[in-house]
Amino acid sequence: MILRGTGEVMAMDEPRRKPSIVKVAEYVASVGEGGRFTKLDLFANVPDVAQADRRMRDLRPMGWKIDNYKVNSDLKPDEYLLVEIGTRIDQGEPVPKTVRKNITGPKRRRIMERDGHACQVCGVHAGAEYWDEAGRNAVLSIGHIIPVSDGGNNDDENLRAECQRCNDESRNNTKRPPAPGEVLIQVTALKSRDKKKRLYAWMAAGRRTVDDVDDAFIQWSRLSRMDRLNVMAKLGSQVIKTDGS
Template sequence: MPDPRWDDPSLKAGTMVRAALWLVQEVGEGNTFTKEQLRLAFPGIAQADRRVRDLRDFGWVLDTNASDVTLSAEEQRFSKRGVDVWNADVRRAVKRDDGAISNKQRDAVFAAGGYQCAFCGIAGGEPYPDRPAETAVLLVSRRSIETARGGVEQLLVTECKRCRSGAATRTHSVSEVRAMLEDLDAEDLRRIKRWAVQGIRGTTPLDRAWTGFRALPASEQSGLLDQLG
């Protein structure tokens, strides 16, 4: 059955549902929209922007200039479509999920992950190498892991918004990770084993040098690099 039209006058749905359909049908994943466009689409509805934010509870990823400085204060990016909130059964099933992540759990997962994305390794607030104007914002999400016995387990992981928007439905398997570990050289494999024992990713001399270097003023960075040839 095709999705209902967001502007169908016979659609019996609230602003959040209609806004979700508007994002899919008028904006499109990966594209930006402005608050003014939202106001024009939903005239007379004072809380339309808040209803859009409510979509995050259903797995929708909407970026602002807090996570991507290339966006203006008036812009948002529709990065990832979540569950079909216009399907009442699906929406109720999500709301019945009592697995909400508490602040205590979130803090524990951040600490266990060394405040770094489990997938790309970037730290919170660190610029992306390929997009220096965009800094990483860390989140805690659930991920499905395929076990060696063929089952699936749910784990809490730290990830940045960019990795989340690109892999929200990805399931990781033990066999896949084993293949990646087997491709490592002996020193990198020993390092991962140490991290596993410690329960947290340790830092290497390179990591510590880079962290220290980034903390220096730009003028000092340049001078130091000149001194080192």
């Protein structure tokens, strides 16, 4: 880690920038319905957006009708026609829910498998009871790490298993984020090198990765209640004997 002091960490906490897809929507809308523009016009008008043509494609599921030469023979390759403006994300309208959920069954299963059927935010396993909310069992779904409204896509790397509770919290996030300095203190307070290494791996991957501990827990949670108690008792005696971490 190259975090030297809280001052440097604070500098990372920049004001929120305008999402790429919103910049693209702003430009495309400025052309006006019925207006034409080229791929070069697009790139020139949103110079700081990488892959602006891809971001523009992401507008289509939000009701933006943008024709190209494949569907309109009047257009040259590289030329576009704005037929209809969709959801005005450029004017602060929220991204429709249907766009967020556009993930196929096989992809869903693949992400769930990769994430060990556990919420990548709070760690709760599918169907398990919340440790801090008795009587409520976790329902998992697939969520976006970078929200669609911020230009996030449906690639595997941007998706993760999330429980409904965490998903709701991040969607209506009214809670203030913690102070970066506090988080740094919490991170450095982790005593064992193993814990730090595990956390660092999660940070580098941008999500909680399933390590051998997680996997052992997943396998254990599939046992019957009696078997779970037996295995837990055996581990308990080992932990008490060798407690050092």
